[in-house]
Amino acid sequence: MLNVLFRFDRSDVGYGNTIASVLERLDRALISPEPLISDMNWQADWGLRARMFVTMFLLFALYIVFAGALALYIGGGLWLFALLFASFSLVQYYFSDTLTLKSMGAKTVSADEYPQLHASIERLSQQADLPKPKVAVVDSTVPNAFATGRNQKNAAVCVTTGIMDTLDQEELDGVLAHELAHVKNRDMMVMTIASFLSTIAFMIVRWGAFFGGGHGRGGGREGGGGIVVAILVSLVVWIISYLLIRALSRYREYAADRGAAAITGNPSALASALLKISGEMDKVPKDDMREEAEMNAFFIIPIKSGIVGRLFSTHPPTERRVEQLRDLEREMQSF
Amino acid sequence: MGLLDGLRAILGSRAEADAGRDADPDDLFGMSTAYLTMQADLGYESLDVGALCFSGVDSSDFRDAVDEVEAILEAGQEETGTEFSVTSDDHGYHWVVLADDDPEDLITSMHFAADTFIEHGYGSRLLAAVFAYQDRDGTAYWIYSFRRGRFYPFVPRDGRERDSSAEFTLESALDGELEIEREKEYWYPLWPSEGGTHPWE
Numbered sequence: 001m002l003n004v005l006f007r008f009d010r011s012d013v014g015y016g017n018t019i020a021s022v023l024e025r026l027d028r029a030l031i032s033p034e035p036l037i038s039d040m041n042w043q044a045d046w047g048l049r050a051r052m053f054v055t056m057f058l059l060f061a062l063y064i065v066f067a068g069a070l071a072l073y074i075g076g077g078l079w080l081f082a083l084l085f086a087s088f089s090l091v092q093y094y095f096s097d098t099l100t101l102k103s104m105g106a107k108t109v110s111a112d113e114y115p116q117l118h119a120s121i122e123r124l125s126q127q128a129d130l131p132k133p134k135v136a137v138v139d140s141t142v143p144n145a146f147a148t149g150r151n152q153k154n155a156a157v158c159v160t161t162g163i164m165d166t167l168d169q170e171e172l173d174g175v176l177a178h179e180l181a182h183v184k185n186r187d188m189m190v191m192t193i194a195s196f197l198s199t200i201a202f203m204i205v206r207w208g209a210f211f212g213g214g215h216g217r218g219g220g221r222e223g224g225g226g227i228v229v230a231i232l233v234s235l236v237v238w239i240i241s242y243l244l245i246r247a248l249s250r251y252r253e254y255a256a257d258r259g260a261a262a263i264t265g266n267p268s269a270l271a272s273a274l275l276k277i278s279g280e281m282d283k284v285p286k287d288d289m290r291e292e293a294e295m296n297a298f299f300i301i302p303i304k305s306g307i308v309g310r311l312f313s314t315h316p317p318t319e320r321r322v323e324q325l326r327d328l329e330r331e332m333q334s335f
Numbered sequence: 336m337g338l339l340d341g342l343r344a345i346l347g348s349r350a351e352a353d354a355g356r357d358a359d360p361d362d363l364f365g366m367s368t369a370y371l372t373m374q375a376d377l378g379y380e381s382l383d384v385g386a387l388c389f390s391g392v393d394s395s396d397f398r399d400a401v402d403e404v405e406a407i408l409e410a411g412q413e414e415t416g417t418e419f420s421v422t423s424d425d426h427g428y429h430w431v432v433l434a435d436d437d438p439e440d441l442i443t444s445m446h447f448a449a450d451t452f453i454e455h456g457y458g459s460r461l462l463a464a465v466f467a468y469q470d471r472d473g474t475a476y477w478i479y480s481f482r483r484g485r486f487y488p489f490v491p492r493d494g495r496e497r498d499s500s501a502e503f504t505l506e507s508a509l510d511g512e513l514e515i516e517r518e519k520e521y522w523y524p525l526w527p528s529e530g531g532t533h534p535w536e
Contacts, residue, residue, distance in 0.1 A: 045348075049346045052346055053346060056345070125523075126523045128350060129354070129356075129482045131521060169427065170427070181350035181351070184350035184353065185344055190347075258350075260350075261351075262350065262355040264390070265390055332394050333394050
């Protein structure tokens with residue numbers, strides 16, 4: 001599975017520091033006071049959109065350079081591998097809804113088993129202008145929720161039994177709306193595309209020498225040198241793209257929070273849900289945590305918590321998200 | 336998916352844009368001729384009730400908007416004789432229920448109410464408008480989705496079943512007269528509350 005490839009070792013942090021500080025500044029600029037208007041015609045967050053665009057642009061620029069470098073130094077050998085890998089992730093993406101649900105131990109539930117949950121998701125999908133997604137439940141006390149699926153028609157929204165016990169109806173609606181906003185914004189597709197070449201770069205770092213060794217038997221010294229350069233290039237590409245992807249993921253979270261607020265018309269309920277869940281999350285023993293970055297991207301609160309710091313997390317800090325939701329609430333309340 | 340929608344999806348603002356999109360209440364007038372077709376061609380009698388479903392917002396500005404809707408309907412009551420009430424269901428959604436034996440007046444009042452929400456900037460809170468009919472098999476509804484801007488039939492039967500053949504008949508008979516929702520996965524049911532009744536019953 002792709003998830004494993006996103007595991008990040010602490011020893012690598014140093015490489016990304018410069019980009020890290022740039023991204024940090026971008027992140028800091030996120031919340032700016034905006035003119036207040038009443039009702040729900042919120043100010044569009046152009047800053048957020050711009051940052052998302054810049055991040056994606058940088059990522060693609062990086063990938064183009066990467067592809068060029070690979071073509072220059074390696075030629076055909078690794079491309080075959082890239083192609084194989086591409087088809088593998090395409091299959092994975094295509095079946096992402098069932099695969100993710102299976103690997104999380106989630107069970108699709110019917111309206112008879114969970115009438116309230118189904119009713120909520122139905123109304124919220126209606127408001128969000130989405131077909132009703134599959135509804136799944138994980139039997140776990142950890143309060144969490146995630147969405148998966150390659151498109152709107154194959155989407156699934158999953159909640160844990162823990163989150164249903166922890167939150168009241170309005171808060172749960174906020175969380176469900178957040179997940180539906182992920183589906184609506186096609187975040188699964190965006191993140192799959194964004195992390196695809198990054199994963200290849202990582203594979204080259206890890207297995208490049210092996211491939212080069214097998215390949216270089218006939219090619220002599222020149223081929224071996226190309227491999228070394230390719231591995232170095234891949235390493236740099238991997239580290240930079242890793243940070244960019246994380247930044248992109250955080251921006252998607254802010255966007256999904258705004259989307260959820262627009263769907264429910266109740267930013268406060270989502271804010272209080274986030275606070276409640278993050279409070280609960282702290283109490284969960286560390287042993288229970290799993291490091292599944294790929295899936296974390298679609299969790300409401302990431303399971304993995306702050307060892308490597310903010311820049312390496314898939315989700316923005318809860319306080320910052322709550323602050324954004326409070327701004328939306330204020331815009332709505334004032335005259 | 337249009338180009339603009341695609342761009343919105345890429346920038347992650349599609350959910351916000353679509354959920355916040357204003358409604359177009361003028362579509363409701365499509366129902367005024369549909370009434371005649373329902374009666375003459377299909378043998379469905381109007382139940383003389385209509386209802387607007389909207390989700391609440393916890394702000395004083397929104398409460399003002401609802402108050403004004405009530406004031407406008409109150410004023411209209413003298414002129415058109417349309418009875419109205421405001422209730423909520425067990426999903427936490429709110430309803431403006433209207434009753435009038437003149438379909439034209441009923442639709443005009445619904446339009447007024449919807450328009451008032453939109454004027455106050457809460458058009459995006461409007462979820463659906465419901466028009467009720469009856470034939471010998473039971474009740475049938477036309478539901479207008481403000482989010483989609485389309486009508487679709489909803490024929491509930493006992494035990495949360497939908498009479499899909501009746502829905503199909505309604506769909507084909509009113510095709511051309513109403514803007515009908517083509518994608519059936521958007522034909523969202525509106526089931527009765529716990530007590531077994533709808534807000535308008």
